[in-house]
Amino acid sequence: MITFSAADLSVALRTGTVLDDVSFKAKAGELVGIIGPNGAGKSTLLRAMAGLQSHLGKADWNDHPVNKTAAAARARLIAYMPQEPTLHWAIPCREVVLLGRLPHHGQFAGPSRADRDAAEDAMSQMDVLDFADRPFDTLSGGEQARVLVARMLAQGAPAILADEPINGLDPAHQIGLMETFQSIARTGRLVCVSLHDLTLAGRWCDRLLLLEGGRLVCDSTPGQAFNSGVIEKVYGIDTRVIHLAERPTIVPCSVKQRPEPNTIRPDNK
Amino acid sequence: MELRFSVLLGSLALAMAVLFVLSLGLGQVWIPPALLIDAWVHPGIAEAVILAEIRLPRALLALFIGAILGLSGAVLQGFLRNPLAEPGSLGISASASLGAVLAIYGGLTAFHPYALPLAALTGALIAVFVLQTLVGRTGDILTIVLAGVALSSLAAALTSLTLNLSTNPFAAMEIVFWMLGSLADRSMVHVGLALPFILVGGGLLFLTGRALDALSLGADVAQSLGVSINRTRLLAIFGTAIGVGAATAVSGAIGFVGLIVPHLLRPLVGQRPSRLLPASALGGAVFLLAADILVRVIMPERDLKLGVVTAILGAPFFLWLLLSLRRRSA
Amino acid sequence: MLLSPVRIIVLSVSLLAASLSGLVASQDTPERVVSLNLCTDQLAMLLARPGQLISVSHLAADKTISLMGAEANQLMINHGLAEEVFRMDPDLVVAGKYTARATVNLLKRLGKPVEEFDPATSFEDISANTHRMGALLGNLEAAERLIAQMRTEVSLLSREHAPDRPVLGSFGTNSYTSGAGTLENDIVGKAGFRHLGDEIGIAGTTRLPLEVLVLANPDYLMIWNRHRTNPSRSAAVLTHPALDARFGEERRLSADTRYWICGTPLTVGAIKRLQEAVRGKPAG
Numbered sequence: 116m117i118t119f120s121a122a123d124l125s126v127a128l129r130t131g132t133v134l135d136d137v138s139f140k141a142k143a144g145e146l147v148g149i150i151g152p153n154g155a156g157k158s159t160l161l162r163a164m165a166g167l168q169s170h171l172g173k174a175d176w177n178d179h180p181v182n183k184t185a186a187a188a189r190a191r192l193i194a195y196m197p198q199e200p201t202l203h204w205a206i207p208c209r210e211v212v213l214l215g216r217l218p219h220h221g222q223f224a225g226p227s228r229a230d231r232d233a234a235e236d237a238m239s240q241m242d243v244l245d246f247a248d249r250p251f252d253t254l255s256g257g258e259q260a261r262v263l264v265a266r267m268l269a270q271g272a273p274a275i276l277a278d279e280p281i282n283g284l285d286p287a288h289q290i291g292l293m294e295t296f297q298s299i300a301r302t303g304r305l306v307c308v309s310l311h312d313l314t315l316a317g318r319w320c321d322r323l324l325l326l327e328g329g330r331l332v333c334d335s336t337p338g339q340a341f342n343s344g345v346i347e348k349v350y351g352i353d354t355r356v357i358h359l360a361e362r363p364t365i366v367p368c369s370v371k372q373r374p375e376p377n378t379i380r381p382d383n384k
Numbered sequence: 385m386e387l388r389f390s391v392l393l394g395s396l397a398l399a400m401a402v403l404f405v406l407s408l409g410l411g412q413v414w415i416p417p418a419l420l421i422d423a424w425v426h427p428g429i430a431e432a433v434i435l436a437e438i439r440l441p442r443a444l445l446a447l448f449i450g451a452i453l454g455l456s457g458a459v460l461q462g463f464l465r466n467p468l469a470e471p472g473s474l475g476i477s478a479s480a481s482l483g484a485v486l487a488i489y490g491g492l493t494a495f496h497p498y499a500l501p502l503a504a505l506t507g508a509l510i511a512v513f514v515l516q517t518l519v520g521r522t523g524d525i526l527t528i529v530l531a532g533v534a535l536s537s538l539a540a541a542l543t544s545l546t547l548n549l550s551t552n553p554f555a556a557m558e559i560v561f562w563m564l565g566s567l568a569d570r571s572m573v574h575v576g577l578a579l580p581f582i583l584v585g586g587g588l589l590f591l592t593g594r595a596l597d598a599l600s601l602g603a604d605v606a607q608s609l610g611v612s613i614n615r616t617r618l619l620a621i622f623g624t625a626i627g628v629g630a631a632t633a634v635s636g637a638i639g640f641v642g643l644i645v646p647h648l649l650r651p652l653v654g655q656r657p658s659r660l661l662p663a664s665a666l667g668g669a670v671f672l673l674a675a676d677i678l679v680r681v682i683m684p685e686r687d688l689k690l691g692v693v694t695a696i697l698g699a700p701f702f703l704w705l706l707l708s709l710r711r712r713s714a
Numbered sequence: 715m716l717l718s719p720v721r722i723i724v725l726s727v728s729l730l731a732a733s734l735s736g737l738v739a740s741q742d743t744p745e746r747v748v749s750l751n752l753c754t755d756q757l758a759m760l761l762a763r764p765g766q767l768i769s770v771s772h773l774a775a776d777k778t779i780s781l782m783g784a785e786a787n788q789l790m791i792n793h794g795l796a797e798e799v800f801r802m803d804p805d806l807v808v809a810g811k812y813t814a815r816a817t818v819n820l821l822k823r824l825g826k827p828v829e830e831f832d833p834a835t836s837f838e839d840i841s842a843n844t845h846r847m848g849a850l851l852g853n854l855e856a857a858e859r860l861i862a863q864m865r866t867e868v869s870l871l872s873r874e875h876a877p878d879r880p881v882l883g884s885f886g887t888n889s890y891t892s893g894a895g896t897l898e899n900d901i902v903g904k905a906g907f908r909h910l911g912d913e914i915g916i917a918g919t920t921r922l923p924l925e926v927l928v929l930a931n932p933d934y935l936m937i938w939n940r941h942r943t944n945p946s947r948s949a950a951v952l953t954h955p956a957l958d959a960r961f962g963e964e965r966r967l968s969a970d971t972r973y974w975i976c977g978t979p980l981t982v983g984a985i986k987r988l989q990e991a992v993r994g995k996p997a998g
Binding site: 145162165166167186187189191192194195196197200201202203204205207210214215217218225243250263266317364375 | 591607609659
């Protein structure tokens with residue numbers, strides 16, 4: 116069973132400190148949601164966890180530091196999908212998904228029967244089997260997004276790190292993807308996704324990691340996070356929390372009124 | 385899908401074989417290529433000697449140089465994710481040309497019969513190290529492109545300077561003609577000089593196939609799939625430098641092959657970079673063999689420069705590309 | 715006795731000697747000579763015995779650059795390609811130092827003897843090249859005769875050390891001029907001029923900025939006349955208004971390029987024509 120642990124994980128880029136002493140643990144079976152305002156460091160955290168970002172502090176998979184793990188081993192351990200994924204060449208969708216099997220058959224052999232089956236499964240999970248033989252650029256944005264997720268799923272890795280994977284998907288496919296992530300987690304894998312949509316995050320994730328300015332300000336279940344008021348504080352919004360089918364559902368309502376500094380108010384002379 | 389690809393490769397290979405045989409037969413008079421076998425048995429016959437020592441090296445060079453140019457173009461376009469990349473983008477051809485030009489200018493060609501290709505090869509290899517130094521350990525695409533542009537500009541400027549300073553109009557002419565590219569009167573010595581390097585370079589380039597496929601998903605995802613960007617970059621740069629450097633050393637600067645051939649074949653391989661590699665190698669061989677045959681058919685007595693023909697074919701290609709892009713976006 | 719031992723020996727020896735000398739003679743004199751370079755073409759045509767020279771380059775047949783166009787047209791024309799030359803089955807190939815390396819190397823590889831000639835940069839060089847060509851063709855007497863003839867004519871015409879020699883500069887396409895160490899330099903000197911290029915420190919053939927030419931103000935300006943028939947952008951400088959303004963008709967000399975391109979015994983004609991051109995001018 117796969118485990119991940121971060122301790123004092125920090126990343127400093129030329130623009131400043133992007134991650135500041137982040138510490139948490141995660142393990143197989145969990146669907147972890149990483150939330151936070153823009154620029155909070157969500158993408159950087161995922162990249163650091165994937166071994167794509169040099170960092171200070173500890174980021175260990177199964178107690179082994181990620182940047183000391185060989186690339187080939189890492190590829191069999193972690194499937195990663197960046198924000199705004201692209202495909203440079205308009206290859207057929209089936210081939211895109213099959214690329215996810217590269218860590219299994221290596222650079223010199225072709226995909227095996229097992230690889231092709233895994234790709235088929237991933238495509239059917241993401242409901243893109245109909246486009247399998249069409250070139251990628253003939254698909255709509257949402258369809259393309261699903262194909263790229265299928266690539267990640269096809270990799271069959273015990274850990275999945277996805278950076279805003281629901282962007283560009285319509286509501287049915289958004290829910291479908293979160294359901295898929297949840298069922299994958301239940302089969303004994305670790306899934307970490309970063310999300311902007313707090314409602315989806317609350318309804319599907321087992322845990323929420325809230326980042327603000329590079330720091331981890333909250334690490335709890337969605338219910339606890341919503342009730343503590345930390346969401347409202349960090350995002351600067353007013354929210355309502357309702358319960359639907361026993362899951363806490365947060366609905367952002369309005370922007371908090373923030374007092375402006377140095378304004379001369381008419382009644383204060 | 386698989387069948388289509390096999391058919392494509394098969395057709396290209398067949399075309400290459402046909403053109404190769406045609407290239408052997410064509411010349412001042414038609415000599416049946418089968419006579420080449422006779423060359424082993426009766427080495428003295430003039431026709432056999434012409435076939436074996438004059439036409440065979442020329443055909444072999446057209447085939448292998450075309451192949452390495454096509455292959456290198458495909459790899460660079462795949463690696464730099466830019467359809468306008470070509471072997472010249474790295475500045476290797478320009479540096480090989482500079483080496484050759486310095487040999488002509490410095491009169492080295494009088495000392496050793498093969499000083500010219502050896503100097504060009506040296507130029508190419510020096511360029512590799514300069515490029516690698518400029519790019520550093522973790523060079524991103526922009527850095528590589530800029531380094532290539534810098535190297536190319538520098539080499540071209542020094543070449544122009546050499547021409548400018550030349551007090552000997554004959555040497556100046558020799559330089560200009562060399563830079564136009566030609567395969568006329570190359571011998572088996574040239575083949576022996578260039579072929580090992582072309583094969584090594586080609587081998588390195590072929591190793592990048594799957595990495596290029598993965599790179600279509602972007603550098604981050606490719607890395608997460610276990611691809612080493614560094615290794616791929618080194619293979620692409622060294623493979624190009626060694627293979628194309630040796631080719632340029634022997635034939636002079638022949639452009640457009642590495643640019644046009646991958647473009648033409650990309651739609652036929654479903655845009656997959658790994659499939660484009662063998663297709664472009666075969667396609668490049670076909671292209672250059674055809675161009676070299678054209679050169680000998682259009683102006684049989686005069687030495688029409690190969691680089692001129694490929695450039696003439698290149699211009700309409702760009703027009704066609706422009707028109708097809710406009711049509712697609714309209 | 716008809717065939718006494720002594721007679722047999724004498725007969726054998728003389729037969730041997732005869733065949734040996736015949737062998738040596740045929741090794742010495744090539745019978746199928748091909749020339750690949752304009753200058754070696756003309757030199758070979760001057761010195762070859764009838765039937766010895768079988769081919770010259772297409773440049774030799776071009777009457778605008780070759781003095782022996784008519785003679786060249788009697789022979790096979792080649793374009794400097796190895797296959798073509800090889801087919802002619804030559805036993806000697808003569809070429810210039812700047813003939814395509816690949817072609818020369820390939821011919822050597824195919825077992826054809828190739829003799830390369832440096833371009834002549836003086837009358838001494840012309841003598842040396844002529845002598846060498848004569849030796850190669852087995853016609854040294856003709857070579858020596860031509861050299862002697864040339865030397866006599868040159869010394870008759872030469873006003874090399876005359877006092878008050880005018881300055882003459884040449885100006886060609888792309889603003890090229892020549893200076894010290896060139897054939898032009900030797901011709902111009904012997905014709906009785908100071909050579910502009912030499913005076914301003916130029917060696918070899920290089921570009922002369924128009925400004926410098928105008929400032930230097932040579933007494934005579936020699937412009938190559940071939941280019942009136944072959945227009946090109948590089949020849950545009952020859953009709954630059956500054957030239958016309960500075961150098962009127964009386965100071966301009968037109969030169970027949972054919973005598974100046976190649977160093978052969980015919981080059982003495984360049985001296986003669988130059989002196990005639992000057993005599994035709996008001997100042998000369």
